[in-house]
Amino acid sequence: MKKLLSAFLSFAMLLSIVAPFNSVFADTRYDVLQASCDLAQMYKKDGAYKKELLSDSSKSVTVGKRIIVKSEDDNINTYDSVNSICAGGYVFAQYATEASASKAFAEFQKAGFSPEYDSITSVDGQYTNTKVRDKRYEWAYGACDIDDTLNYYKYRANREVIVGVIDSGIQYNIKVFKNRVIRTYADFSGEASGDEMDEFGHGTQVASTVAMCTPDNVKIEGFKVSNNQIITDSSVLLALSHIKEMNRKPDVINMSFSGTEMDSHIETEINELTDMGIVFVGSAGNDGREVKSYPAAYDNVIAVAATDKNNNPCDFSNFGNYVDIAAPGYFTAYSATSGSNAPNYTYYQGTSYSAPIVASAAAVVLSEHGGYTFEQVKSKLMSSAVPFREKDCNKKYGKGIVNFSNTVNNNRCKEIKANYSSGVYNERINVSLSCDNTLVDIIYTTDGTIPSKNNGNVYTASIFITQDTRIIAAAYEKTDSVFHGKYFCADYYIGGSDYVIDDNGTLNAYLGNSKDVVIPDKADGITPLSVGENCFKFRDLNSITLPDSVAKISDYAFYDCNAKALTANGATDVGKYAFAHSGFSSVLLPNCKNSAEFSFDGANVQTVKLGKVTDLKKGVFKDCQNLQTLYCPSIVDCKSYVSNSFENCKSLKTLFAPKVNSMHIDIPSNVNLYVNNRLSLDYSIVGDYRYIFIAPLEIGINALRDFIEKHTPNSFSFKDSGGFANSKGAQIRAVDSGLRFGFNWSKMADLEDLADKVEYGFVVSYSDTDNLDINNAHKRVKASKISQNGNQTDFNLVIKNIPPKQRNTVFSVRAYVNIDGLYFYSPIVKRSFNQVATAVVNDEEVDDSTKAPFNDIIKEVRA
Structure with a gap:
């Protein structure tokens, strides 16, 4: 129905x-106009539906004997229709009975079409x-x-x-x-x-x-x-x-x-x-x-x-x-x-x-x-x-x-300025209006109507506001040679709270005049627990900070809000269209567990963090053309067959999802995807784009790399996360019979600045091996001393007091940087204590006094 x-x-x-x-029409108009005549003949067979229509209080009836299918094929199989018309890119098929139409409907679906029944409607x-x-x-x-x-x-x-x-x-x-x-x-x-x-x-x-x-x-x-x-x-x-x-x-x-x-x-x-x-x-x-x-x-x-x-x-x-x-x-x-x-x-x-x-x-x-x-x-x-x-x-x-x-831009008076903007004021105020033009009359109203030369008050002195009042004003040039100015509109609330909040802790409106909104822990004596539907919809603000008590951001809460920054550390749930068409440059929700369908649809956002979301819903980032970085460290499911989560995301450069198990890829952009090697991947090619999958090449698990090399087109490539940190080699520490392994890391700001946890450390194997990661290491050591210089980070591993009997033992060492669960590694460095000592002794550029302790060490090992 x-x-x-x-x-x-x-x-x-x-x-x-x-x-x-x-x-003037294209020649093809006659095809569609003729179809209307043919359809009119079909409509004549709708008598039973029309009779039902007249007795149906809902005033609408589905025509169960007529199906519409999008197709330009005159010879399409209409599955035993009694009549069919092909026009305007559609096929209209009429059936003898509703049962035969229902059967045809199913057949159309099996054939990959999206059939719809026609309907008739009674207008009042x-x-x-x-x-x-x-x-x-x-x-x-x-x-x-x-x-x-x-x-x-x-x-x-x-x-x-x-x-x-x-x-x-x-x-x-x-x-x-x-x-x-x-x-x-x-x-x-x-x-x-x-x-x-x-x-x-x-x-x-x-x-x-x-x-x-x-x-x-x-x-x-x-x-x-x-x-x-x-x-x-x-x-x-x-x-x-x-x-x-x-x-x-x-x-x-x-x-x-x-x-x-x-x-x-x-x-x-x-x-x-x-x-x-x-x-x-x-x-x-x-x-x-x-x-x-x-x-x-x-x-x-x-x-x-x-x-x-x-x-x-x-x-x-x-x-x-x-x-x-x-x-x-x-x-x-x-x-x-x-x-x-x-x-x-x-x-x-x-x-x-x-x-x-x-x-x-x-x-x-x-x-x-x-x-x-x-x-x-x-x-x-x-x-x-x-x-x-x-x-x-x-x-x-x-x-x-x-x-x-207000839509007219040209040849008009300047706009009105006021000494007070819309908002809540604790006591009565005097509102002064002005215009940059001279020889104008400022005409205003306080009853909500549009002011004109025939309606309103001519401004002569400041307006004394003692109760809730709306002022609408415009400037009119005395000579009438130009169009009047655009309308100024402001709402003044005298006394009361900046917030409209209900007993359940739902914040329904902000009435204040600050462009940088900081919601307090108590608003009008009530703890805010959620941002209500439409609360900041259409608002023109700079920034919004929510208290940690706010767990829910309701549907349309920030729809078309022009604020640029949001702090919402406590938010766990985001409703439909909550940030749609908003102007936020970044939305960071470190504790968000659920982001509903189309929650960011058409938003201007560039960076989004959804800290605890495990699956992306339908159309979450549809038409986010400026989105560059999406940080989802907990996401497991990223399938989106019905409506792509990233439809029209033309600027996406970074997608961080280290736990994702399944993903459908059709992102219209060149993008780096930080994932794991167990990812199950399917895709739809949408253009000439480069998708680089960055993942640890774990020991014995090469599933993602192997899949890409075997099945995917040239636009897909795999990059081992094991080459991101740099090795600075190994040195002897003669003072404590130790080995020092040095490493260097160039900061990945687009990830680390969003991370909850960044850990620097090392994995060690007491053998000469080419296979070393967090899963098979003999020892894992967190870096205790880190030296940072700009975007560069130095961190060293020292293995102390190596006994003489083990100084020929080769230690395999690899640095790692763990960013919220994704491991980035350095190349493996393999050294024995004696190898380093011998290298120093044999180095002709090293003086004898420096070599002396190392000669003693080598003699000690040989003894």
Whole structure:
């Protein structure tokens, strides 16, 4: 069962003003458009599912007789389907019964495909709180500063930006769309008319929202996937496939529909279109609950929640950690369908209208920055949003409310400065505002609304703050010759604690104003035990130090936090996405036992230590493009067949895992892997990279080296850790009849600086041997005296008081450096006491007085 929820579709009216069209398509578009006609015939056989749909309160039904498979092979075996269509890189197969479809589904899986069942979804054709208006203006425009931004762009020449609307089509011949719509003739609904004319109304409402929120350089294209209350995964999939083949693709695509599940192939198409430069925006849905809604929850879609007139989340809006940003959820849009004789302004509610507001803001960003990628547009929108109050903990509704004017960079007043930053203050304060520009009015509000010349107070003297207050301010030049400044926003909390912490010791928010946060052993009288979900999400800080009492770092705790350094010595558990997209340069967790799936996804981190983690979970370091050193001294299992732990880790140079027993290698980088010789290895070649496995060549165990030499390609090589320390030879100590063996070590900073334990020592064999390590030595001796000079370390072994009868005995000696369980060795030095003495006596450069004691020693041995 799949579920799609789309807010408040309605029937409406028609004006007969025809818009121009100039869309250019690749020839292959006809293949996809024809497929929509063929699929429409399949949809006619869905009567039983439609009947079930009408009686199902979940409003979604899986079509058990239709399967979707990604393939471009017209001759693919569809296992007794009654009909099949191949278009857009997919095969749509219809079956006579659900049993035959189920059997085919299993056969597709056996053949290596990833089949999905199609689904039909009932969209809600009713809406509430609707009012017919005589004008477009509502509070939503002011909440996002849309009007001022439109006025700024009104007389400026800007590059054309196209917003695509995947919905129920567009009534393109009404006044609001004059000179704004580019015709597509794309109908992928059950009607397959070859015309994107909206017969249901929702697409027109969404598209008119875009038209009213953007300047004239922004054009709109409609891609019709529904003509009534039904949307199918297959129709959305065809629309995306069709867009992929267009010569001039939309720059932004809005998707105001949502569901708890969706065909995974849709995400594949979205990802491919994102790589082509398209920005996707999706609505979070209208169940008023915490739930992942698709397509909004996909990584490459900007997910939008809804807010009300007081800038608080709407009670109908879905929410969750996947939500990126919010926008007004009540909006005056056009109500019009092909059967109406005139459009009306109508007041609607739903995230269906929040999403196109954000899509419009994305189009504004692309008007100035045509080369921006999806991530750059998303970052711009989020960084310029008006944030939610930290104390309100509304981070599951995104970083803040989208603000159009804050995205504008050029020809504007300077930003506001204040003598106090956001934070907690023990007593009332006087906040002074200033601007580097002269001849400006500073206009501010304290009620959370956006200030303008028509709304707010003109700043004339410092603002006396005696209670919790939000100040939003901007500078307006008196001559109106430039655009007003970006909005300054600060929250002042008078009295109370810097921390929001519950009775269970969960730290939920930090309200203080320090950029270097040191969490005390007691916060508000309570011992912190965990960092709560979203606690530092979106925060702009320098460093964070947690007390050792904090054992748990919850899901999303540091998501998109810009701090650079973290100290968390007590943390044992790290939740999903805890550090995702964060700015930390290093995260050192020496006692961490569990790091959940995607915990560092997309983080800027360069160095990570997971001291006690024994297995790497799915996608832990996915898209960590700056990760250079990963230190995991306790890891045993590093398999990742489903989703590579190191996907897109293009900079990884060092992976320290001396205890790992199994590893799947497909790291897209040249990397040194510090492992053990018993490692079981499998791999997927991902490019022309060099993988160097560094391990002790233990006596009698050459498994890893032998495997690499026998099975792996030229890009794999083995390096014996037995050649890392240097030998300085051996010397006689005549004073105590001893031998001194000298060694030298060049520090491996990328490992030793992260290690809990670095031990210098020696292994000794009382025989002449070429096989010597920690496992077969007669004696193991820790180095007692170490001399360090910069990165160089000298350490010596002295064997004292060798009796005359043993002075011909050969001692085999090898130095080691043990870094958290991995042994690095020097070459073996083999010497007898008499050999060294004889060498000195026979050395012509040594004077007789120096040789005298050694001659006596040799005579003593011979006697």
